[in-house]
Amino acid sequence: MDKILIRGATVIPMTGPEKIIEDGEIAIEAGKIKAVGPAGMIDKGWLADKIIDARGMVALPGFINCHTHAAMTLLRSYADDLPLMQWLSERIWPLEERLTAEDVYWGTMLCVLEMIKSGTTTFADMYFFMDDVAKAVRQSGMRASLSRGMIGVAPTAQLALVESEAFVQEWNGGANGRITTMLGPHAPHTCPPAYLEKVMALAKKFNVGIHIHLAETLQEAADIRKEYGKSSIAHVNELGLLDFPVLGAHCVHVSPEDIKIMKEKNVRVAHNPES
Numbered sequence: 001m002d003k004i005l006i007r008g009a010t011v012i013p014m015t016g017p018e019k020i021i022e023d024g025e026i027a028i029e030a031g032k033i034k035a036v037g038p039a040g041m042i043d044k045g046w047l048a049d050k051i052i053d054a055r056g057m058v059a060l061p062g063f064i065n066c067h068t069h070a071a072m073t074l075l076r077s078y079a080d081d082l083p084l085m086q087w088l089s090e091r092i093w094p095l096e097e098r099l100t101a102e103d104v105y106w107g108t109m110l111c112v113l114e115m116i117k118s119g120t121t122t123f124a125d126m127y128f129f130m131d132d133v134a135k136a137v138r139q140s141g142m143r144a145s146l147s148r149g150m151i152g153v154a155p156t157a158q159l160a161l162v163e164s165e166a167f168v169q170e171w172n173g174g175a176n177g178r179i180t181t182m183l184g185p186h187a188p189h190t191c192p193p194a195y196l197e198k199v200m201a202l203a204k205k206f207n208v209g210i211h212i213h214l215a216e217t218l219q220e221a222a223d224i225r226k227e228y229g230k231s232s233i234a235h236v237n238e239l240g241l242l243d244f245p246v247l248g249a250h251c252v253h254v255s256p257e258d259i260k261i262m263k264e265k266n267v268r269v270a271h272n273p274e275s
């Protein structure tokens, strides 16, 4: 199936609202878009192997989910009315200790299926058993930026660093370039400065970015302020973390000062207002 023609769709290319094509056509050849335009614009000599009638539908570039723990689809609704740290420490972390690589593979596959069904083609994931997450990405045709989550205060802290290094080496640029990797220290309140130093050393060594939860809850803000006398953003900035390409998840409790720092350091934000 080399040549596919999608026709009849309302096509929304990302060039601005005035460019919406009401009765559009998209020609695809060898897995790549060959042409996009109004009905009848495709060269008459170009014959599709398959024609998709998309009347009544919208065609637009795939969505990107900038912050996921895809396999947690399996844990959907599990105690999700608890405050974040209580939910994590009393329910989620003990349960995650019992997850197998196969569980993570199938949990990711379920999430991937739901993402594809709703138009998401790329995701930025942080979890564990990441080889199995990468295999799910490779098999499904999705794109992903993957990071092995690391909790600096957990007994697995050192192992997580070792696994992160191996994962980056094996998978950065994997699945024909559809997979890129980042390092995934969980958050400033679960990764002490000495641990973040080690993460930054790895980021430097492999020239990869850092995916981290930042300023997620009021409790985190209070804990960091008590410990270091500053905001989460100011804290990680002073450690030098924001000198790396950073994808900051949540970023809910940020002050105008914090926003100024984030702008200056070009922090990319996956704004998830609810934890």
Ligand SMILES: [Zn+2]
Pocket: 067, 068, 069, 213, 249
């Ligand atoms: Zn998260």
